[in-house]
Amino acid sequence: MRFNLSEINELIRSRRTIYPEQFSTRKVHKEQVELLLNNAQWAPTHGNTQPWRFKVFMEEGTQKLSDFLGRAYLALTPRENQDDAKLAKMITRPLLSSVVIAVCMERQKEEKILEIEEIEAVACAIQNLHLSCTAYGLGGFWSTPKLIYSKEMNEFLGIGEKDKCLGLFYIGYPAIEWPKAHRKPLEYTTEWIIQ
Secondary structure: OOOOHHHHHHHHHHOOEOOHHHEOOOOOOHHHHHHHHHHHOOOOOHHHOOOEEEEEEEOHHHHHHHHHHHHHHHHHOOHHHOOHHHHHHHHHHHHHOOEEEEEEEOOOOOOOOOHHHHHHHHHHHHHHHHHHHHHHOOEEEEEOOHHHHOHHHHHHHOOOOOOEEEEEEEEEOEOOOOOOOOOOOHHHOOOOOOO
16 A cells, blocks of 8 residues: 555545634644645646636735625625625634635636536645645635625636636634534445446
């Protein structure tokens, strides 16, 4: 065996969502983020297009993101659907995080590869990112509020019209005990076709 499979199993099964409200004030350093992003880039990608793009918000950048999210939520959500608790989360979560990464998909100009396949590649990059956070003992939260799919978000991030923001990934040191979880047994999710 090339790798310790029991450690890999433990890493994959230990990955959890840890919310910014559960982060401590301890800072994540730029060098750590670079390692996380380097691992993210090793996701599978059809045609080796490597469609992932990362916009990293740290320090004062988190305030800039917070301000934008608050404005965008109020501008894009009909008044009758606005929720004060959602708005508060939108504004405070970047400020509670040491790092927020807007994970984006850059659409291939030739469009030879289906868009869904580019989205899937970026989703795999996010999984690599989250697993790397877990190995580091860092909390991670992949957030996908509706407004990230807007032209306003694309303009804020400086990405193209056909590009997409596929999530805000919040990172910080947990201030809580590492959460436990479970999954359904395999027989609930798997059909074996042998003939």
